Amino acid sequence: MQSVHRSPSGDLDPDVVREYLDDALAYARSEDYAGWDPYDGLNSPVLEPFARNWFTRLVCMHGVHKFPANLRPLLGIEKERNAKGTALFATAQLDAYEKTGDESYLEEAESLLEWLWENRSIQADNNAWGYNFDWQNSNKFFLPEYFPSIVASVFVAQAFVRHYDITGEERSLEVADGTARFIMEEINRVQVREFETFAYTPYDDYVVVNANALGASLLAVVGDRTDNEAYGERADEVMAFVLDVQDEKGAWYYSEPSDGSRLSHDNFHTGFVLESIHDYLEVRPDETLQAAYDKGMAFYRAELFDEGGAPRFESDKRYPRDVHASAQAIRSFVKDGSPESLALAADIFEWAIENLFDESDGHFYRRRGRVLSDKTPYMRWNQGWMCYALGTIVNRLD
Template sequence: MINISHKLLLHYIHQQDYNGWDLFDGLNSTLLQNTPLYKFEFIRLAVIQFFKRSPLNLRKLASVPKGYNPKGLGLFASGLLYSGKYEEAENLLVQLKSMRCPGYSGVCWGYNFDWQARAFYVPKGKPNIVTTVFVANSFLDYFEKHGVAEAFNGLDTAISACEFILNHMVLSEDEDTLCFGYIPGEEARVHNANMLGAALLARVYSHTKNRKYYDKSKKSMAYSIKAMKNDYSWPYGELNHHQFVDNFHTGFNLVALKGWMDSTGDMAWENELRDAFRYFLETFWLKKGCPKYYNDTLYPIDIHCSAQGIVTCLKLADYDSRSIPMAHTIAEWAFKNMQDKRGFFYYQKTRWYTNKIPYIRWSQAWMFYALSFLLSKQNPKL
């Protein structure tokens, strides 16, 4: 069943040419951009939330074009590498090199839409650390399989991304800790963004032995480890409205910490990782693999949680005997309950309705990456 689900999804992705709408792309509406309303922050936030929450896809009516999302392309490229489709992955990586954000010291990537959050406004093309990390990891995935290719050197790209992080993303640093920001020039502190940055630095350290990357990444990890609660949960961030504990961001944190430990050989936080993973398994999942969104709330049931859940269980398989069976259970629940017969995955199920909009990054890229990774574990020769 997983093979069939994967093939159906890849067929749909090929039909779309990796191009599509995004959960947060409402501000790409040319109708809105051509009115004075666009300059008001509360209008921009309301538009983002409207398109995000509506089960009806009104983007065509609002003249929101489909687009190529760098983070989505990075996930697709990594998934294609896991699937043994190297030439197709190379094409996406070449495309990603042309989508870099100019004007920064080091390579970096952002989203293909203006983005209004409660904490900040980010214009299209401004980089963020999360997108940069996932894209850089796709180049590293290629490098670790093929080394230096004629068209590009994935390690050089990842090194340059690390320099961007160190030059532009440090919010605070003292003798023991460091915190990376999400967006250049913005002060919001988000733990998954901080830890993802640390994990990338550590992964590049494993290839270069650049001690600066190890030292900075360890201080960054120490910052977010201190934020862990007594029950081994993590709040999303430090602002008042960032105190929630949710499924997939917790998964990001766990995978980032595990990746950091694997890359550095430093096992200082192994006990914390083991306990936090147990919390993840016992808090965010129903028995048949249905994901809870928050630690205390089932709805909305979100495909992003399913995808990250598969990845998290596979990456941390050595820490709990339930991991591998759980990854399969999550995958089976997802394609039985969230996959359309045309191949794409739905966005969310709420208490009252299912939102079937086929978001290219949030749903398709993440599930393709997760299922490709799962299948690669079954067939290590890929």
Template sequence: MLKPTPLPVDVKSIADLLLDQCRAEDFSGYDPFDGLNSTAFDRVGGNRFSLARIAWLQFHKRSPFNLRKLVGVPKMRNPKGIALIILGLLERCRYERSEFELNEAVALGDWLLTQRADPIVWKHHAWGYHFDWAARAFYVPCGKPNAITTCYVARALYALGEITDARRFTDAAIDAGFFLDGLHLCESGVDYYGYIPGETAFVHNASLWAAAFVAETATRIGDESMLRRALRVAHQSVSMQRDDGSWPYGVRSHHTFVDGFHTGYNLEALELLGRTAKTKGFSDAIDKGLHYYRENFFLPDGTVKYYNDCVWPLDTHSVAQAVITLVRIGGTEKDFAIAKRVLTRAHASLYLPDQERFIYQKGRWVTNSVNYLRWTQAWAFYALSVYAVSLETRPDEIE
């Protein structure tokens, strides 16, 4: 069977435009959750009150109008966003070697090394967000590391180390595995990795991604007990997969929702963990989860649903993870066909040709077109790069 026919839109050209726009801003930008970086909010004392912090952050996250410049929120680099840009650049280098883009990735990687969480407080390499983060369950100050950001930065650094043979990147990524292993918790016989140091919330995607990178470190240094712990944690989440193949976001009462991009995270993490540990023990869970994912998160026209039971909001991040999951974890002719429909639909519904970028979200009644680097443009660039490279590098036959 022949390779899939090309998209009616030029994926690589759109990725180029996104990259050029990010370069023009020196890879800095706004984020849905950066409202607490507001100098105005700080001056009036809002940061002293937890409910005020949550309300202020959520107002800026949900508002279709970007008021950040008005209230003194600066554009900044986000470590996870930079990691996604690096991953996209390295995808392109796999089939179209560009010394400029490789050097650009290395420079961004070196920047990430400077952004590790305070080494006086945190013994091992770890990364957090560049803003205070307030939610119902916890408050996380700027710079405090978390599992997901650390995992994505470690992915980027591992990839850089492999392509450049630069030990500074590989060593930092290996060291990050020790930070992640330090998040291990066991409550009432339930093994998992926490999302944030000192917090006990059990969130499946954070626990699985941490398990994948703890296993990476364990494998590289030959620590069998560390590897067994990572596998035990992963099997905990697998045991909590529902019969239909789905996972709730987490185990708390307000974490029972099932959404697309976190489901994709879970499948990616399990696949990586299986490869790292050289085990097929997660194959059934991946197959079941992937079947659920295909059947419950896509409309026939390629629209990506945000939740399993609700289409809205249409979200560029959901689209990006859908493409990566379908191409990387699925990889069949059917998956490429769905990914093609997804990108075609996203281009029609979420892309702004006159501004050469994607919007954040489109709700049933309100569209939020705010330009976010980490949540939107970096994810889109990475996903488009993965898709373009997958078409270039696949054999003529699709099994």
């Protein structure tokens, strides 16, 4: 039987997807784009007295994160806007506007972009953003709320680049250029063999592969838009590192060195790396990196999804099946555009709607576990990412 979510040919139907996008965006607007986050446990005034070192912070943060019920109302954790999530919503609206011409999407996107501009991290000299909660990254580093990171800053800057590309608004390109300067001047650099890599923040020396790919991609794209070859050359250097740490299967570990990585070949971080390479190659073509991208994409399709589009958490671990993995994969595969990728994107969309979507109010669940599932309506992790993915479908498919 033909799915109601697809066209008669079996492809994704952008008109149907737009209806889901509108419902999901309406839910987010009804909450003023504010919500809980999987990692916001340290925002609890109840737990604050106990979170005094890296170990107790991890216990508090992951205790809230992994508890089978949502403890946040009891712990006094308020719903808030998250800069990265807000950027995802803005990008989804911009994608829908570019395809449909509906000015209401543009108005909403520009309102969110203005909020992002007004809520830059005051701890940075250039344009940068952080999370709205204290965050302990294993025992590697502690990042206080609103202190900037490369990943959060890149996603926000990408939204401003998107606005520039669609509207020609020079101010948006200037904002993104400020983030490129933040990456060039303020993010710590770590020597890994012959490569000068990026750390995760201005305050640590933790080398995360997807963060390097994201940073290189933004530098390449902003360098292309501003004719700044220094950005492009630095992007080349960092992408050479990303290429070097790809393994023989075409996969990437989360961090370098790989034997200290807390994840093996996980789903959505693999998607981050591949999308970053894709965007880099659009402005700085390279045959060797293109071959690495194709090999990585083949691994992604073959090893990180089960039959019917269900996302594996890691290549050797099926569960939990996470909404973030579904969303990033849809975006990566639709941007890739190959027949194999588009077919899998359609399966993943179908699986996500059937397993993670609440039609009563338009919100998405976080994940399905082997035994327990998490239906907490996280605004960034669930809603922002799925809107981001659905906007990509609406924008890029006919």
